[in-house]
Amino acid sequence: MTTYNLNIEYYETRATEMINKLLETLTRQEVKASAPLSALTSFKIGGPADVLIEPATVEGAADAISTLKDAGYPYMVIGNGSNLLFSDKGYRGAILRIADNLTKVEINETRVVAEAGILLSKLASQLMDRSLAGFEFASGIPGTLGGAVYMNAGAYDGEMKDVVEWADVLMPNGKIETLDNATLGFSYRHSRIMEAGGVVLRVGLKLNRGMYEDIKAKTDDLTEKRTSKQPLEKASAGSTFKRPEGHFAGKLIEDAGLRGLSYGKAQVSPKHCGFIVNNGGATAAEVLHLINVVRKTVRDIYGVTLEPEVRIIPEVPEQV
Known part of the structure:
Protein backbone atom coordinates (compact mmCIF):
# COMPACT_ATOMS: atom_id res chain seq x y z
CA MET A 1 0.00 0.00 0.00
CA THR A 2 1.28 3.46 -0.91
CA THR A 3 2.61 5.71 1.85
CA TYR A 4 1.31 9.27 1.90
CA ASN A 5 2.35 12.38 3.79
CA LEU A 6 -1.06 13.31 5.11
CA ASN A 7 -2.31 16.46 6.75
CA ILE A 8 -4.09 14.71 9.60
CA GLU A 9 -5.70 17.91 10.86
CA TYR A 10 -7.28 18.41 7.42
CA TYR A 11 -8.83 14.95 7.44
CA GLU A 12 -10.04 15.31 11.03
CA THR A 13 -11.72 18.62 10.19
CA ARG A 14 -13.39 17.16 7.10
CA ALA A 15 -14.60 14.17 9.10
CA THR A 16 -16.14 16.40 11.77
CA GLU A 17 -17.91 18.49 9.13
CA MET A 18 -19.19 15.35 7.41
CA ILE A 19 -20.49 13.83 10.63
CA ASN A 20 -22.42 17.00 11.41
CA LYS A 21 -24.05 16.87 7.96
CA LEU A 22 -24.94 13.20 8.35
CA LEU A 23 -26.51 13.85 11.75
CA GLU A 24 -29.09 16.04 10.06
CA THR A 25 -30.82 12.84 8.89
CA LEU A 26 -29.21 10.05 10.95
CA THR A 27 -28.85 9.41 14.68
CA ARG A 28 -25.77 9.31 16.90
CA GLN A 29 -26.14 5.54 17.03
CA GLU A 30 -25.80 5.39 13.25
CA VAL A 31 -22.76 7.66 12.84
CA LYS A 32 -19.40 7.31 14.60
CA ALA A 33 -15.94 8.86 14.31
CA SER A 34 -12.58 7.08 14.14
CA ALA A 35 -13.85 3.49 14.03
CA PRO A 36 -11.25 0.67 14.00
CA LEU A 37 -11.60 -1.37 10.82
CA SER A 38 -9.95 -4.37 12.45
CA ALA A 39 -13.21 -4.82 14.37
CA LEU A 40 -15.28 -4.75 11.18
CA THR A 41 -13.40 -7.24 9.00
CA SER A 42 -12.90 -10.99 9.16
CA PHE A 43 -9.14 -10.46 8.65
CA LYS A 44 -9.03 -8.47 11.94
CA ILE A 45 -6.69 -6.00 10.25
CA GLY A 46 -6.98 -2.28 9.58
CA GLY A 47 -6.56 1.12 11.19
CA PRO A 48 -9.40 3.57 11.89
CA ALA A 49 -11.92 4.86 9.38
CA ASP A 50 -12.50 8.58 9.79
CA VAL A 51 -16.29 8.05 9.72
CA LEU A 52 -18.42 4.94 10.22
CA ILE A 53 -22.08 4.91 9.17
CA GLU A 54 -24.36 2.03 10.12
CA PRO A 55 -27.83 3.03 8.87
CA ALA A 56 -30.88 1.52 10.53
CA THR A 57 -32.97 1.44 7.34
CA VAL A 58 -32.53 1.03 3.60
CA GLU A 59 -33.83 4.57 3.17
CA GLY A 60 -31.25 5.80 5.68
CA ALA A 61 -28.50 4.15 3.66
CA ALA A 62 -29.70 5.86 0.49
CA ASP A 63 -29.91 9.23 2.28
CA ALA A 64 -26.40 8.81 3.71
CA ILE A 65 -24.91 8.07 0.31
CA SER A 66 -26.70 11.08 -1.17
CA THR A 67 -25.27 13.30 1.59
CA LEU A 68 -21.76 11.92 1.06
CA LYS A 69 -21.97 12.45 -2.69
CA ASP A 70 -23.30 16.00 -2.37
CA ALA A 71 -20.40 16.84 -0.06
CA GLY A 72 -17.83 15.21 -2.34
CA TYR A 73 -16.69 13.09 0.59
CA PRO A 74 -15.01 9.76 -0.22
CA TYR A 75 -16.81 6.67 1.00
CA MET A 76 -16.94 2.93 0.66
CA VAL A 77 -19.82 0.53 1.26
CA ILE A 78 -19.09 -2.74 3.06
CA GLY A 79 -21.10 -5.61 4.45
CA ASN A 80 -19.61 -8.05 6.93
CA GLY A 81 -16.07 -7.13 5.87
CA SER A 82 -15.28 -10.72 4.94
CA ASN A 83 -13.37 -10.10 1.71
CA LEU A 84 -11.41 -6.96 2.55
CA LEU A 85 -7.89 -5.93 3.50
CA PHE A 86 -7.66 -2.37 4.80
CA SER A 87 -4.48 -0.37 5.32
CA ASP A 88 -2.81 -0.43 8.73
CA LYS A 89 -3.34 3.34 8.77
CA GLY A 90 -7.06 3.03 8.14
CA TYR A 91 -9.28 4.80 5.65
CA ARG A 92 -9.48 8.55 5.09
CA GLY A 93 -13.16 8.71 4.33
CA ALA A 94 -16.47 7.18 5.38
CA ILE A 95 -17.28 3.50 5.68
CA LEU A 96 -20.98 2.81 5.19
CA ARG A 97 -21.71 -0.59 6.69
CA ILE A 98 -24.81 -2.42 5.50
CA ALA A 99 -25.01 -5.29 7.93
CA ASP A 100 -26.63 -5.90 11.32
CA ASN A 101 -29.42 -3.32 11.01
CA LEU A 102 -30.64 -4.26 7.53
CA THR A 103 -31.72 -7.88 7.89
CA LYS A 104 -35.46 -8.08 7.17
CA VAL A 105 -36.63 -11.17 5.28
CA GLU A 106 -40.02 -11.81 3.65
CA ILE A 107 -40.89 -15.27 2.35
CA ASN A 108 -43.80 -15.95 0.00
CA GLU A 109 -43.97 -19.54 -1.22
CA THR A 110 -40.63 -20.06 -3.02
CA ARG A 111 -39.82 -16.38 -3.48
CA VAL A 112 -37.79 -14.46 -0.92
CA VAL A 113 -37.12 -10.74 -0.48
CA ALA A 114 -34.26 -9.94 1.89
CA GLU A 115 -32.40 -6.80 2.88
CA ALA A 116 -28.75 -6.69 1.92
CA GLY A 117 -27.30 -6.75 5.43
CA ILE A 118 -28.40 -10.22 6.46
CA LEU A 119 -25.61 -12.76 6.88
CA LEU A 120 -25.70 -15.59 4.36
CA SER A 121 -25.50 -18.14 7.18
CA LYS A 122 -28.56 -16.68 8.93
CA LEU A 123 -30.54 -16.45 5.71
CA ALA A 124 -29.63 -20.03 4.83
CA SER A 125 -30.88 -21.17 8.23
CA GLN A 126 -34.21 -19.36 7.80
CA LEU A 127 -34.67 -20.84 4.33
CA MET A 128 -33.87 -24.33 5.58
CA ASP A 129 -36.48 -23.94 8.33
CA ARG A 130 -39.03 -23.15 5.60
CA SER A 131 -37.93 -26.17 3.52
CA LEU A 132 -36.60 -23.99 0.70
CA ALA A 133 -33.79 -25.58 -1.29
CA GLY A 134 -31.09 -24.11 -3.50
CA PHE A 135 -29.29 -21.85 -1.04
CA GLU A 136 -27.31 -24.51 0.79
CA PHE A 137 -24.07 -23.61 -1.02
CA ALA A 138 -24.09 -20.18 0.64
CA SER A 139 -24.61 -21.39 4.20
CA GLY A 140 -20.92 -21.24 5.06
CA ILE A 141 -19.86 -18.18 3.06
CA PRO A 142 -18.84 -15.56 5.66
CA GLY A 143 -20.53 -12.48 4.29
CA THR A 144 -23.75 -10.57 3.78
CA LEU A 145 -26.30 -11.06 1.03
CA GLY A 146 -25.54 -7.67 -0.52
CA GLY A 147 -21.82 -8.31 -0.69
CA ALA A 148 -22.42 -11.79 -2.09
CA VAL A 149 -24.61 -10.46 -4.91
CA TYR A 150 -22.16 -7.64 -5.62
CA MET A 151 -19.34 -10.12 -6.36
CA ASN A 152 -21.43 -13.17 -7.33
CA ALA A 153 -20.06 -15.16 -4.42
CA GLY A 154 -20.18 -18.91 -4.63
CA ALA A 155 -18.97 -22.22 -3.26
CA TYR A 156 -19.37 -25.93 -3.94
CA ASP A 157 -20.83 -25.60 -7.44
CA GLY A 158 -23.31 -22.88 -6.48
CA GLU A 159 -23.26 -19.13 -7.13
CA MET A 160 -25.54 -16.23 -6.35
CA LYS A 161 -26.47 -15.99 -10.02
CA ASP A 162 -28.27 -19.32 -9.64
CA VAL A 163 -30.77 -18.01 -7.09
CA VAL A 164 -31.01 -14.22 -7.55
CA GLU A 165 -34.12 -13.09 -9.42
CA TRP A 166 -33.61 -9.34 -9.00
CA ALA A 167 -31.87 -6.75 -6.85
CA ASP A 168 -32.68 -3.20 -5.79
CA VAL A 169 -29.49 -1.26 -6.47
CA LEU A 170 -28.73 2.33 -5.49
CA MET A 171 -27.02 3.77 -8.56
CA PRO A 172 -24.43 6.60 -8.61
CA ASN A 173 -27.11 9.03 -9.85
CA GLY A 174 -28.99 8.53 -6.58
CA LYS A 175 -31.82 6.48 -8.09
CA ILE A 176 -32.78 3.02 -6.87
CA GLU A 177 -33.12 0.65 -9.83
CA THR A 178 -34.54 -2.86 -9.80
CA LEU A 179 -32.25 -5.00 -11.95
CA ASP A 180 -33.22 -8.50 -13.07
CA ASN A 181 -30.82 -11.44 -13.23
CA ALA A 182 -29.84 -10.84 -16.86
CA THR A 183 -29.19 -7.14 -16.31
CA LEU A 184 -27.05 -7.89 -13.27
CA GLY A 185 -24.62 -9.55 -15.68
CA PHE A 186 -23.21 -12.18 -13.37
CA SER A 187 -19.92 -13.90 -14.18
CA TYR A 188 -17.19 -15.51 -12.08
CA ARG A 189 -16.83 -13.36 -8.92
CA HIS A 190 -18.26 -10.40 -10.80
CA SER A 191 -21.45 -8.51 -11.54
CA ARG A 192 -22.26 -5.35 -13.46
CA ILE A 193 -22.96 -3.66 -10.14
CA MET A 194 -19.19 -3.43 -9.72
CA GLU A 195 -18.78 -1.57 -13.00
CA ALA A 196 -21.74 0.71 -12.31
CA GLY A 197 -20.57 1.61 -8.81
CA GLY A 198 -23.93 0.59 -7.38
CA VAL A 199 -24.93 -0.48 -3.87
CA VAL A 200 -27.17 -3.50 -3.28
CA LEU A 201 -30.06 -2.68 -0.92
CA ARG A 202 -32.55 -5.54 -1.35
CA VAL A 203 -32.50 -8.86 -3.15
CA GLY A 204 -35.21 -11.11 -4.57
CA LEU A 205 -34.46 -14.83 -4.60
CA LYS A 206 -36.22 -17.70 -6.37
CA LEU A 207 -35.75 -21.05 -4.67
CA ASN A 208 -37.28 -24.51 -4.83
CA ARG A 209 -39.50 -26.41 -2.44
CA GLY A 210 -37.58 -29.25 -0.83
CA MET A 211 -37.54 -31.66 2.10
CA TYR A 212 -36.18 -30.23 5.34
CA GLU A 213 -34.20 -33.39 6.07
CA ASP A 214 -32.51 -33.31 2.65
CA ILE A 215 -31.65 -29.61 2.90
CA LYS A 216 -30.22 -30.06 6.40
CA ALA A 217 -28.19 -33.09 5.34
CA LYS A 218 -26.67 -31.17 2.42
CA THR A 219 -25.97 -28.14 4.59
CA ASP A 220 -24.34 -30.29 7.27
CA ASP A 221 -22.23 -32.05 4.63
CA LEU A 222 -20.96 -28.76 3.21
CA THR A 223 -20.27 -27.46 6.72
CA GLU A 224 -18.20 -30.56 7.47
CA LYS A 225 -16.24 -30.12 4.24
CA ARG A 226 -15.49 -26.47 5.04
CA THR A 227 -14.49 -27.24 8.61
CA SER A 228 -12.17 -30.07 7.61
CA LYS A 229 -10.54 -28.32 4.64
Missing part, protein backbone atom coordinates in the same frame (compact mmCIF):
# COMPACT_ATOMS: atom_id res chain seq x y z
CA GLN A 230 -10.54 -24.59 5.43
CA PRO A 231 -8.75 -22.71 8.25
CA LEU A 232 -11.96 -21.39 9.77
CA GLU A 233 -10.30 -21.22 13.18
CA LYS A 234 -8.02 -18.40 11.97
CA ALA A 235 -8.84 -14.84 10.92
CA SER A 236 -8.74 -14.46 7.15
CA ALA A 237 -10.54 -12.91 4.20
CA GLY A 238 -11.53 -16.28 2.81
CA SER A 239 -9.91 -17.43 -0.43
CA THR A 240 -7.05 -15.03 -1.09
CA PHE A 241 -6.85 -15.62 -4.84
CA LYS A 242 -9.34 -16.15 -7.63
CA ARG A 243 -9.34 -19.51 -9.37
CA PRO A 244 -7.13 -19.21 -12.48
CA GLU A 245 -8.54 -20.83 -15.59
CA GLY A 246 -7.57 -24.48 -15.75
CA HIS A 247 -5.99 -24.50 -12.30
CA PHE A 248 -6.69 -24.33 -8.58
CA ALA A 249 -4.88 -21.55 -6.75
CA GLY A 250 -4.32 -23.58 -3.59
CA LYS A 251 -2.80 -26.50 -5.54
CA LEU A 252 -0.40 -24.20 -7.42
CA ILE A 253 0.70 -22.57 -4.16
CA GLU A 254 1.19 -25.93 -2.46
CA ASP A 255 3.11 -27.40 -5.40
CA ALA A 256 5.35 -24.32 -5.39
CA GLY A 257 6.46 -25.29 -1.88
CA LEU A 258 4.76 -22.37 -0.13
CA ARG A 259 2.58 -24.27 2.35
CA GLY A 260 2.98 -22.67 5.79
CA LEU A 261 5.17 -19.82 4.52
CA SER A 262 5.09 -16.98 7.05
CA TYR A 263 5.97 -13.31 7.10
CA GLY A 264 5.49 -11.71 10.47
CA LYS A 265 2.13 -12.89 11.75
CA ALA A 266 0.73 -13.56 8.27
CA GLN A 267 0.91 -17.10 6.92
CA VAL A 268 -0.03 -19.25 3.95
CA SER A 269 -2.35 -21.62 5.75
CA PRO A 270 -0.89 -25.10 6.27
CA LYS A 271 -4.47 -26.40 6.18
CA HIS A 272 -5.43 -24.85 2.82
CA CYS A 273 -2.83 -23.02 0.75
CA GLY A 274 -5.47 -20.89 -0.93
CA PHE A 275 -5.88 -18.94 2.31
CA ILE A 276 -3.54 -16.40 3.86
CA VAL A 277 -4.36 -16.22 7.57
CA ASN A 278 -3.75 -13.83 10.43
CA ASN A 279 -2.05 -15.72 13.25
CA GLY A 280 -2.78 -12.89 15.66
CA GLY A 281 -1.57 -9.33 15.24
CA ALA A 282 -0.72 -9.52 11.53
CA THR A 283 -0.50 -6.24 9.66
CA ALA A 284 -1.79 -5.37 6.22
CA ALA A 285 1.81 -4.80 5.14
CA GLU A 286 2.72 -8.36 6.15
CA VAL A 287 -0.24 -9.84 4.29
CA LEU A 288 0.55 -7.81 1.17
CA HIS A 289 4.18 -8.92 1.26
CA LEU A 290 3.08 -12.55 1.44
CA ILE A 291 0.57 -12.06 -1.40
CA ASN A 292 3.32 -10.62 -3.58
CA VAL A 293 5.75 -13.44 -2.74
CA VAL A 294 3.12 -16.07 -3.57
CA ARG A 295 2.15 -14.39 -6.84
CA LYS A 296 5.76 -13.99 -7.99
CA THR A 297 6.73 -17.55 -7.05
CA VAL A 298 3.74 -19.14 -8.80
CA ARG A 299 4.24 -16.96 -11.87
CA ASP A 300 7.97 -17.78 -12.07
CA ILE A 301 7.42 -21.54 -11.73
CA TYR A 302 4.17 -22.11 -13.61
CA GLY A 303 3.66 -18.99 -15.71
CA VAL A 304 0.27 -18.47 -14.04
CA THR A 305 -0.67 -15.06 -12.66
CA LEU A 306 -2.81 -15.31 -9.54
CA GLU A 307 -5.31 -12.49 -9.16
CA PRO A 308 -6.30 -11.52 -5.62
CA GLU A 309 -9.88 -12.28 -4.66
CA VAL A 310 -9.50 -10.23 -1.50
CA ARG A 311 -10.16 -6.52 -2.11
CA ILE A 312 -7.15 -4.43 -1.11
CA ILE A 313 -8.26 -0.98 0.10
CA PRO A 314 -5.74 1.90 0.26
CA GLU A 315 -5.64 4.45 3.07
CA VAL A 316 -6.45 7.31 0.73
CA PRO A 317 -9.43 6.59 -1.55
CA GLU A 318 -9.09 7.20 -5.26
CA GLN A 319 -11.72 9.94 -5.05
CA VAL A 320 -9.34 12.16 -3.07
Whole structure:
Protein backbone atom coordinates (compact mmCIF):
# COMPACT_ATOMS: atom_id res chain seq x y z
CA MET A 1 0.00 0.00 0.00
CA THR A 2 1.28 3.46 -0.91
CA THR A 3 2.61 5.71 1.85
CA TYR A 4 1.31 9.27 1.90
CA ASN A 5 2.35 12.38 3.79
CA LEU A 6 -1.06 13.31 5.11
CA ASN A 7 -2.31 16.46 6.75
CA ILE A 8 -4.09 14.71 9.60
CA GLU A 9 -5.70 17.91 10.86
CA TYR A 10 -7.28 18.41 7.42
CA TYR A 11 -8.83 14.95 7.44
CA GLU A 12 -10.04 15.31 11.03
CA THR A 13 -11.72 18.62 10.19
CA ARG A 14 -13.39 17.16 7.10
CA ALA A 15 -14.60 14.17 9.10
CA THR A 16 -16.14 16.40 11.77
CA GLU A 17 -17.91 18.49 9.13
CA MET A 18 -19.19 15.35 7.41
CA ILE A 19 -20.49 13.83 10.63
CA ASN A 20 -22.42 17.00 11.41
CA LYS A 21 -24.05 16.87 7.96
CA LEU A 22 -24.94 13.20 8.35
CA LEU A 23 -26.51 13.85 11.75
CA GLU A 24 -29.09 16.04 10.06
CA THR A 25 -30.82 12.84 8.89
CA LEU A 26 -29.21 10.05 10.95
CA THR A 27 -28.85 9.41 14.68
CA ARG A 28 -25.77 9.31 16.90
CA GLN A 29 -26.14 5.54 17.03
CA GLU A 30 -25.80 5.39 13.25
CA VAL A 31 -22.76 7.66 12.84
CA LYS A 32 -19.40 7.31 14.60
CA ALA A 33 -15.94 8.86 14.31
CA SER A 34 -12.58 7.08 14.14
CA ALA A 35 -13.85 3.49 14.03
CA PRO A 36 -11.25 0.67 14.00
CA LEU A 37 -11.60 -1.37 10.82
CA SER A 38 -9.95 -4.37 12.45
CA ALA A 39 -13.21 -4.82 14.37
CA LEU A 40 -15.28 -4.75 11.18
CA THR A 41 -13.40 -7.24 9.00
CA SER A 42 -12.90 -10.99 9.16
CA PHE A 43 -9.14 -10.46 8.65
CA LYS A 44 -9.03 -8.47 11.94
CA ILE A 45 -6.69 -6.00 10.25
CA GLY A 46 -6.98 -2.28 9.58
CA GLY A 47 -6.56 1.12 11.19
CA PRO A 48 -9.40 3.57 11.89
CA ALA A 49 -11.92 4.86 9.38
CA ASP A 50 -12.50 8.58 9.79
CA VAL A 51 -16.29 8.05 9.72
CA LEU A 52 -18.42 4.94 10.22
CA ILE A 53 -22.08 4.91 9.17
CA GLU A 54 -24.36 2.03 10.12
CA PRO A 55 -27.83 3.03 8.87
CA ALA A 56 -30.88 1.52 10.53
CA THR A 57 -32.97 1.44 7.34
CA VAL A 58 -32.53 1.03 3.60
CA GLU A 59 -33.83 4.57 3.17
CA GLY A 60 -31.25 5.80 5.68
CA ALA A 61 -28.50 4.15 3.66
CA ALA A 62 -29.70 5.86 0.49
CA ASP A 63 -29.91 9.23 2.28
CA ALA A 64 -26.40 8.81 3.71
CA ILE A 65 -24.91 8.07 0.31
CA SER A 66 -26.70 11.08 -1.17
CA THR A 67 -25.27 13.30 1.59
CA LEU A 68 -21.76 11.92 1.06
CA LYS A 69 -21.97 12.45 -2.69
CA ASP A 70 -23.30 16.00 -2.37
CA ALA A 71 -20.40 16.84 -0.06
CA GLY A 72 -17.83 15.21 -2.34
CA TYR A 73 -16.69 13.09 0.59
CA PRO A 74 -15.01 9.76 -0.22
CA TYR A 75 -16.81 6.67 1.00
CA MET A 76 -16.94 2.93 0.66
CA VAL A 77 -19.82 0.53 1.26
CA ILE A 78 -19.09 -2.74 3.06
CA GLY A 79 -21.10 -5.61 4.45
CA ASN A 80 -19.61 -8.05 6.93
CA GLY A 81 -16.07 -7.13 5.87
CA SER A 82 -15.28 -10.72 4.94
CA ASN A 83 -13.37 -10.10 1.71
CA LEU A 84 -11.41 -6.96 2.55
CA LEU A 85 -7.89 -5.93 3.50
CA PHE A 86 -7.66 -2.37 4.80
CA SER A 87 -4.48 -0.37 5.32
CA ASP A 88 -2.81 -0.43 8.73
CA LYS A 89 -3.34 3.34 8.77
CA GLY A 90 -7.06 3.03 8.14
CA TYR A 91 -9.28 4.80 5.65
CA ARG A 92 -9.48 8.55 5.09
CA GLY A 93 -13.16 8.71 4.33
CA ALA A 94 -16.47 7.18 5.38
CA ILE A 95 -17.28 3.50 5.68
CA LEU A 96 -20.98 2.81 5.19
CA ARG A 97 -21.71 -0.59 6.69
CA ILE A 98 -24.81 -2.42 5.50
CA ALA A 99 -25.01 -5.29 7.93
CA ASP A 100 -26.63 -5.90 11.32
CA ASN A 101 -29.42 -3.32 11.01
CA LEU A 102 -30.64 -4.26 7.53
CA THR A 103 -31.72 -7.88 7.89
CA LYS A 104 -35.46 -8.08 7.17
CA VAL A 105 -36.63 -11.17 5.28
CA GLU A 106 -40.02 -11.81 3.65
CA ILE A 107 -40.89 -15.27 2.35
CA ASN A 108 -43.80 -15.95 0.00
CA GLU A 109 -43.97 -19.54 -1.22
CA THR A 110 -40.63 -20.06 -3.02
CA ARG A 111 -39.82 -16.38 -3.48
CA VAL A 112 -37.79 -14.46 -0.92
CA VAL A 113 -37.12 -10.74 -0.48
CA ALA A 114 -34.26 -9.94 1.89
CA GLU A 115 -32.40 -6.80 2.88
CA ALA A 116 -28.75 -6.69 1.92
CA GLY A 117 -27.30 -6.75 5.43
CA ILE A 118 -28.40 -10.22 6.46
CA LEU A 119 -25.61 -12.76 6.88
CA LEU A 120 -25.70 -15.59 4.36
CA SER A 121 -25.50 -18.14 7.18
CA LYS A 122 -28.56 -16.68 8.93
CA LEU A 123 -30.54 -16.45 5.71
CA ALA A 124 -29.63 -20.03 4.83
CA SER A 125 -30.88 -21.17 8.23
CA GLN A 126 -34.21 -19.36 7.80
CA LEU A 127 -34.67 -20.84 4.33
CA MET A 128 -33.87 -24.33 5.58
CA ASP A 129 -36.48 -23.94 8.33
CA ARG A 130 -39.03 -23.15 5.60
CA SER A 131 -37.93 -26.17 3.52
CA LEU A 132 -36.60 -23.99 0.70
CA ALA A 133 -33.79 -25.58 -1.29
CA GLY A 134 -31.09 -24.11 -3.50
CA PHE A 135 -29.29 -21.85 -1.04
CA GLU A 136 -27.31 -24.51 0.79
CA PHE A 137 -24.07 -23.61 -1.02
CA ALA A 138 -24.09 -20.18 0.64
CA SER A 139 -24.61 -21.39 4.20
CA GLY A 140 -20.92 -21.24 5.06
CA ILE A 141 -19.86 -18.18 3.06
CA PRO A 142 -18.84 -15.56 5.66
CA GLY A 143 -20.53 -12.48 4.29
CA THR A 144 -23.75 -10.57 3.78
CA LEU A 145 -26.30 -11.06 1.03
CA GLY A 146 -25.54 -7.67 -0.52
CA GLY A 147 -21.82 -8.31 -0.69
CA ALA A 148 -22.42 -11.79 -2.09
CA VAL A 149 -24.61 -10.46 -4.91
CA TYR A 150 -22.16 -7.64 -5.62
CA MET A 151 -19.34 -10.12 -6.36
CA ASN A 152 -21.43 -13.17 -7.33
CA ALA A 153 -20.06 -15.16 -4.42
CA GLY A 154 -20.18 -18.91 -4.63
CA ALA A 155 -18.97 -22.22 -3.26
CA TYR A 156 -19.37 -25.93 -3.94
CA ASP A 157 -20.83 -25.60 -7.44
CA GLY A 158 -23.31 -22.88 -6.48
CA GLU A 159 -23.26 -19.13 -7.13
CA MET A 160 -25.54 -16.23 -6.35
CA LYS A 161 -26.47 -15.99 -10.02
CA ASP A 162 -28.27 -19.32 -9.64
CA VAL A 163 -30.77 -18.01 -7.09
CA VAL A 164 -31.01 -14.22 -7.55
CA GLU A 165 -34.12 -13.09 -9.42
CA TRP A 166 -33.61 -9.34 -9.00
CA ALA A 167 -31.87 -6.75 -6.85
CA ASP A 168 -32.68 -3.20 -5.79
CA VAL A 169 -29.49 -1.26 -6.47
CA LEU A 170 -28.73 2.33 -5.49
CA MET A 171 -27.02 3.77 -8.56
CA PRO A 172 -24.43 6.60 -8.61
CA ASN A 173 -27.11 9.03 -9.85
CA GLY A 174 -28.99 8.53 -6.58
CA LYS A 175 -31.82 6.48 -8.09
CA ILE A 176 -32.78 3.02 -6.87
CA GLU A 177 -33.12 0.65 -9.83
CA THR A 178 -34.54 -2.86 -9.80
CA LEU A 179 -32.25 -5.00 -11.95
CA ASP A 180 -33.22 -8.50 -13.07
CA ASN A 181 -30.82 -11.44 -13.23
CA ALA A 182 -29.84 -10.84 -16.86
CA THR A 183 -29.19 -7.14 -16.31
CA LEU A 184 -27.05 -7.89 -13.27
CA GLY A 185 -24.62 -9.55 -15.68
CA PHE A 186 -23.21 -12.18 -13.37
CA SER A 187 -19.92 -13.90 -14.18
CA TYR A 188 -17.19 -15.51 -12.08
CA ARG A 189 -16.83 -13.36 -8.92
CA HIS A 190 -18.26 -10.40 -10.80
CA SER A 191 -21.45 -8.51 -11.54
CA ARG A 192 -22.26 -5.35 -13.46
CA ILE A 193 -22.96 -3.66 -10.14
CA MET A 194 -19.19 -3.43 -9.72
CA GLU A 195 -18.78 -1.57 -13.00
CA ALA A 196 -21.74 0.71 -12.31
CA GLY A 197 -20.57 1.61 -8.81
CA GLY A 198 -23.93 0.59 -7.38
CA VAL A 199 -24.93 -0.48 -3.87
CA VAL A 200 -27.17 -3.50 -3.28
CA LEU A 201 -30.06 -2.68 -0.92
CA ARG A 202 -32.55 -5.54 -1.35
CA VAL A 203 -32.50 -8.86 -3.15
CA GLY A 204 -35.21 -11.11 -4.57
CA LEU A 205 -34.46 -14.83 -4.60
CA LYS A 206 -36.22 -17.70 -6.37
CA LEU A 207 -35.75 -21.05 -4.67
CA ASN A 208 -37.28 -24.51 -4.83
CA ARG A 209 -39.50 -26.41 -2.44
CA GLY A 210 -37.58 -29.25 -0.83
CA MET A 211 -37.54 -31.66 2.10
CA TYR A 212 -36.18 -30.23 5.34
CA GLU A 213 -34.20 -33.39 6.07
CA ASP A 214 -32.51 -33.31 2.65
CA ILE A 215 -31.65 -29.61 2.90
CA LYS A 216 -30.22 -30.06 6.40
CA ALA A 217 -28.19 -33.09 5.34
CA LYS A 218 -26.67 -31.17 2.42
CA THR A 219 -25.97 -28.14 4.59
CA ASP A 220 -24.34 -30.29 7.27
CA ASP A 221 -22.23 -32.05 4.63
CA LEU A 222 -20.96 -28.76 3.21
CA THR A 223 -20.27 -27.46 6.72
CA GLU A 224 -18.20 -30.56 7.47
CA LYS A 225 -16.24 -30.12 4.24
CA ARG A 226 -15.49 -26.47 5.04
CA THR A 227 -14.49 -27.24 8.61
CA SER A 228 -12.17 -30.07 7.61
CA LYS A 229 -10.54 -28.32 4.64
CA GLN A 230 -10.54 -24.59 5.43
CA PRO A 231 -8.75 -22.71 8.25
CA LEU A 232 -11.96 -21.39 9.77
CA GLU A 233 -10.30 -21.22 13.18
CA LYS A 234 -8.02 -18.40 11.97
CA ALA A 235 -8.84 -14.84 10.92
CA SER A 236 -8.74 -14.46 7.15
CA ALA A 237 -10.54 -12.91 4.20
CA GLY A 238 -11.53 -16.28 2.81
CA SER A 239 -9.91 -17.43 -0.43
CA THR A 240 -7.05 -15.03 -1.09
CA PHE A 241 -6.85 -15.62 -4.84
CA LYS A 242 -9.34 -16.15 -7.63
CA ARG A 243 -9.34 -19.51 -9.37
CA PRO A 244 -7.13 -19.21 -12.48
CA GLU A 245 -8.54 -20.83 -15.59
CA GLY A 246 -7.57 -24.48 -15.75
CA HIS A 247 -5.99 -24.50 -12.30
CA PHE A 248 -6.69 -24.33 -8.58
CA ALA A 249 -4.88 -21.55 -6.75
CA GLY A 250 -4.32 -23.58 -3.59
CA LYS A 251 -2.80 -26.50 -5.54
CA LEU A 252 -0.40 -24.20 -7.42
CA ILE A 253 0.70 -22.57 -4.16
CA GLU A 254 1.19 -25.93 -2.46
CA ASP A 255 3.11 -27.40 -5.40
CA ALA A 256 5.35 -24.32 -5.39
CA GLY A 257 6.46 -25.29 -1.88
CA LEU A 258 4.76 -22.37 -0.13
CA ARG A 259 2.58 -24.27 2.35
CA GLY A 260 2.98 -22.67 5.79
CA LEU A 261 5.17 -19.82 4.52
CA SER A 262 5.09 -16.98 7.05
CA TYR A 263 5.97 -13.31 7.10
CA GLY A 264 5.49 -11.71 10.47
CA LYS A 265 2.13 -12.89 11.75
CA ALA A 266 0.73 -13.56 8.27
CA GLN A 267 0.91 -17.10 6.92
CA VAL A 268 -0.03 -19.25 3.95
CA SER A 269 -2.35 -21.62 5.75
CA PRO A 270 -0.89 -25.10 6.27
CA LYS A 271 -4.47 -26.40 6.18
CA HIS A 272 -5.43 -24.85 2.82
CA CYS A 273 -2.83 -23.02 0.75
CA GLY A 274 -5.47 -20.89 -0.93
CA PHE A 275 -5.88 -18.94 2.31
CA ILE A 276 -3.54 -16.40 3.86
CA VAL A 277 -4.36 -16.22 7.57
CA ASN A 278 -3.75 -13.83 10.43
CA ASN A 279 -2.05 -15.72 13.25
CA GLY A 280 -2.78 -12.89 15.66
CA GLY A 281 -1.57 -9.33 15.24
CA ALA A 282 -0.72 -9.52 11.53
CA THR A 283 -0.50 -6.24 9.66
CA ALA A 284 -1.79 -5.37 6.22
CA ALA A 285 1.81 -4.80 5.14
CA GLU A 286 2.72 -8.36 6.15
CA VAL A 287 -0.24 -9.84 4.29
CA LEU A 288 0.55 -7.81 1.17
CA HIS A 289 4.18 -8.92 1.26
CA LEU A 290 3.08 -12.55 1.44
CA ILE A 291 0.57 -12.06 -1.40
CA ASN A 292 3.32 -10.62 -3.58
CA VAL A 293 5.75 -13.44 -2.74
CA VAL A 294 3.12 -16.07 -3.57
CA ARG A 295 2.15 -14.39 -6.84
CA LYS A 296 5.76 -13.99 -7.99
CA THR A 297 6.73 -17.55 -7.05
CA VAL A 298 3.74 -19.14 -8.80
CA ARG A 299 4.24 -16.96 -11.87
CA ASP A 300 7.97 -17.78 -12.07
CA ILE A 301 7.42 -21.54 -11.73
CA TYR A 302 4.17 -22.11 -13.61
CA GLY A 303 3.66 -18.99 -15.71
CA VAL A 304 0.27 -18.47 -14.04
CA THR A 305 -0.67 -15.06 -12.66
CA LEU A 306 -2.81 -15.31 -9.54
CA GLU A 307 -5.31 -12.49 -9.16
CA PRO A 308 -6.30 -11.52 -5.62
CA GLU A 309 -9.88 -12.28 -4.66
CA VAL A 310 -9.50 -10.23 -1.50
CA ARG A 311 -10.16 -6.52 -2.11
CA ILE A 312 -7.15 -4.43 -1.11
CA ILE A 313 -8.26 -0.98 0.10
CA PRO A 314 -5.74 1.90 0.26
CA GLU A 315 -5.64 4.45 3.07
CA VAL A 316 -6.45 7.31 0.73
CA PRO A 317 -9.43 6.59 -1.55
CA GLU A 318 -9.09 7.20 -5.26
CA GLN A 319 -11.72 9.94 -5.05
CA VAL A 320 -9.34 12.16 -3.07
